[in-house]
Amino acid sequence: MNYRKLTPSMSLLLAFEASARHRSFTRAAEELSLTQSAVSRQVQTLEAMLGVALFQREGKRIVPTDAGRAYMTEVGAALTLIRNATLQALSSEALGKRLRVATLPTFGAKWLLPRLHRLYQAHPDLQIDLHSRIEEVDFSSQPLDAAIAVGDGRWPNVVAHRLYAEELVLIGSPTVLKAKEKRQRGGRARSRAGAQTIRPTVAMLEGLTLVRVSSFPDAWREWCAHFGLPHDALRLGPSFELTSHLIQAVVAGIGVGLVPHMLVEDELNDGRLCSPFEPVPSSRSYYFTYPERVQRHPALVAFREWLLHELVVPRPSV
Template sequence: MSKFPPLFCLVAFEASARHMSFTKAAQELHLSQSAVSRQISQLEEFLGRSLFERSRGQMQLTVAGLQYAEDVRSMLNMCNEATSRVMAGNAAHTLTVACSSGIASHWLPQRISAFTKQNPDTRVRVVVRDNFRSLVTAEYDVGLYRFNEVPEATNTVRLFEERVFAVCSPMFLEEPVKCSRDLTRHRLIGLEDGERTWMSWDSWFRVQGVLGLHIEPHITANRFPVVLELAMAGQGIALGWIAIVERFLEAGLLVKASSVGASLGGTYYICWPQDSGFNPARQRFIDAFRDFACTDEPDQ
């Protein structure tokens, strides 16, 4: 194995070759762009060959890089499949649940508690990934994600539709604004979203028919739970997905800053890889969470 390069360099190279972008690879791998660039340089030094040609802000694979990308992708897929086979031996009583940070922090805990009471012999592991596409099939058994379009090779069961409201602390705003445009007079909190799959303030206002705005939030965070904590601390108005914020509204920790909601057509789903075999623990999870969705779908 003396000729085997560091695995993390191969993962960074495969993502960079697939996206043809260090920046997009970094977003997928939850690394900085400079970290990905260093890993590619380390791999090129190890190989003694250039893998990318870089000129005028654009990049493309060299002839060697093109072939190497195919080989590395094949090797990583084989590793993924081998891992899935090994992990399948524990499938009856173990379950890895993947979800976004917002779902993990503010929607999942109460439901997972009910699930584990119903299934005391099932061991549950939660993996938090805001970007579903950064997951590989070996990493999770079942996911809880919001999609505008269901990704390829993914099975789904619908939970509930997306609905997004402007929310804030009752200390920040005494009563809802009468006109959505009036929200621009207040401090807004935004969610950084490199994949541009979540609703931004610009798109929220556009759905409301308020056109021609380009909103620069006063405060931004790259995790939705942080956005909510800032809103509850009275730091401004945030966009809140009703499934996640409903319990804070009921508790009086948040109020709607505007009476109207918006949607980009997204839906929350239970999801799992199509190429995965039957998993008894996953099926119990699907049945339970489908029942939860029927009984507690949020008011919109």
């Protein structure tokens, strides 16, 4: 038995795995910081070593053969184990006092950062590196230890702690809503603190531009369904990638929007925004998530306990 033949070098396996995953020598070369010809030669060397064709070449396209697909299944799984083990080793060294946390940008700015000083007061040696992420975090490929995400809580291969259920509130500037408020309620626009429990109608929303956050395209549909309103009767306006940009657009009078209530409490309280309706529950919740491999690390434990305590027993900012 030639054990050398059974244990190809890591460079050959990486070239094969990336090529099979992308089905392209060019894209594999970009990922591995090699030339396309270098990746192609490494795959050819592996095929010669095994005595098996791993790809069918169709012009510039490559398609794994049956043997190539079977080999990719096993090699890909093995490389994932190696990568995860490496990440765990790195995390063991780095996570003693440092934690790399991804957070939704507006949540980070409006909720997390104003409270973070209390974590440092309790744990002065801790270092939290914050990274803004809108898209779903992949802990297997991104240098992150934990994330605050919004969704339904069903993420594979992660531990997820539900922080709180999202409540959506309709917001508008007092100028934009003034005429509507006077006609519908006979008074001035009020903040949520003074809002009455009234049900919206299509007439209340006619003529208003309904702005959206692109990451939650169903927000207006869900809000309308809660009140039994026909979603198709409403005029949807511009969409924004960041909730903070939507809030700024609404303050500027561009339209009315739906946002998580906890992200606009300051604007509602100081009168920059108002809302004629009570918040309604959405289908989403906020979660603190992390891979199982870091769940016992001191920095992760300290941050998790502090975060959950902040939500259960909120304290005023100092």
